[in-house]
Amino acid sequence: MKKKRILTGDRPTGRLHIGHYFGSLQKRLELQENEEYDPYILIADVQALTDNFDNPEKVRKNVREVAIDYLSVGIDPNKTTIYIQSMIPEAFELTMFYSNFVTISRLQRNPTVKTEIEQKKEIFGESVTYGFLGYPVSQAADITCFEGALVPVGEDQLPLIEQCREIVRKFNSVYGDILTEPQAVLSSTKRIKGLDGNDKMGKSLGNAIYLSDSEEEVTKKVMSATTDPNRIKKDDLGNPDICMVSYYHNLFTDKAECENICRECREGKRGCVYCKKQLAENINKVLEPIREKRAYYEAHPEIVDNILKEGTERARKSAKETMKKIKEAMMLNYFE
Numbered sequence: 001m002k003k004k005r006i007l008t009g010d011r012p013t014g015r016l017h018i019g020h021y022f023g024s025l026q027k028r029l030e031l032q033e034n035e036e037y038d039p040y041i042l043i044a045d046v047q048a049l050t051d052n053f054d055n056p057e058k059v060r061k062n063v064r065e066v067a068i069d070y071l072s073v074g075i076d077p078n079k080t081t082i083y084i085q086s087m088i089p090e091a092f093e094l095t096m097f098y099s100n101f102v103t104i105s106r107l108q109r110n111p112t113v114k115t116e117i118e119q120k121k122e123i124f125g126e127s128v129t130y131g132f133l134g135y136p137v138s139q140a141a142d143i144t145c146f147e148g149a150l151v152p153v154g155e156d157q158l159p160l161i162e163q164c165r166e167i168v169r170k171f172n173s174v175y176g177d178i179l180t181e182p183q184a185v186l187s188s189t190k191r192i193k194g195l196d197g198n199d200k201m202g203k204s205l206g207n208a209i210y211l212s213d214s215e216e217e218v219t220k221k222v223m224s225a226t227t228d229p230n231r232i233k234k235d236d237l238g239n240p241d242i243c244m245v246s247y248y249h250n251l252f253t254d255k256a257e258c259e260n261i262c263r264e265c266r267e268g269k270r271g272c273v274y275c276k277k278q279l280a281e282n283i284n285k286v287l288e289p290i291r292e293k294r295a296y297y298e299a300h301p302e303i304v305d306n307i308l309k310e311g312t313e314r315a316r317k318s319a320k321e322t323m324k325k326i327k328e329a330m331m332l333n334y335f336e
């Protein structure tokens with residue numbers, strides 16, 4: 001049986017944090033163990049450039065950082081193809097072909113794009129670039145140039161997959177049944193909140209614990225986490241429901257101990273400093289093996305290069321096959 005190709009990706013604009021770990025990374029670790037799937041992870045450097053075009057160093061540096069993050073958590077290049085988006089020219093040819101099947105107003109109405117434009121006002125001002133507005137078209141090409149893709153996504157990405165499916169249907173209605181309509185698989189993993197209690201953990205928000213943070217950095221960050229503001233002295237009765245330390249204990253500490261922590265907090269029998277130290281230790285326990293692997297890959301950049309090179313070659317081969325069919329259907333198969 002042909003394995004189902006699964007596509008996920010990240011924009012390399014920063015290193016990955018524990019929000020990614022509990023979200024997309026664990027999902028990918030699970031998927032790569034399933035024999036029915038052929039998982040691909042794309043490092044979306046061209047998409048990252050759409051809002052970082054003036055900072056190519058940042059994107060270049062983070063392609064490697066993100067690749068090392070994947071390998072450090074256990075993404076296995078023998079099971080998962082990791083590749084660099086910009087190295088697949090077919091995807092950009094396809095982006096151009098698809099641009100005839102999407103209207104400007106449809107892009108402007110895409111909820112994901114709309115939200116991002118709102119968030120990026122300081123970059124774009126009132127007028128957004130053609131490249132950024134059009135990135136869903138490019139993402140549709142990323143997905144469809146590898147046929148039969150399933151796309152596990154968080155809710156925020158759903159409108160991009162919907163837009164991709166629309167493009168596929170319109171394309172097929174003109175050129176024949178060539179493209180496979182991808183399917184979104186909504187992942188049940190929840191979004192992890194930031195150290196400050198913000199709904200989202202993110203680089204720009206300064207509230208993230210990175211997989212590559214040192215032991216000291218983790219401890220320092222945990223010490224700054226938001227706790228119940230009404231609790232000033234150790235014997236004040238606390239409310240763990242509004243405490244980020246308790247929130248992270250639920251992710252990193254075993255269940256029985258979490259119950260104990262909550263009880264002690266409510267009864268005013270546990271100090272926040274002690275509680276934070278305990279949490280930092282538990283986070284560090286989880287991150288330690290990841291850090292060790294990271295150190296190995298940082299010491300062997302040639303291994304990382306090779307993994308990316310081989311993954312990209314494999315991906316390109318597949319994209320070329322799809323492209324051949326598409327060009328035939330579009331009567332662009334000259335000189336063959």
Ligand code: TRP
Pocket residue numbers: 007008009010011042044047139142143151
């Ligand atoms: N949009 C995704 C992000 O913001 C990255 C991405 C680009 C992607 N192309 C993709 C994800 C194709 C899944 C499939 O991180």
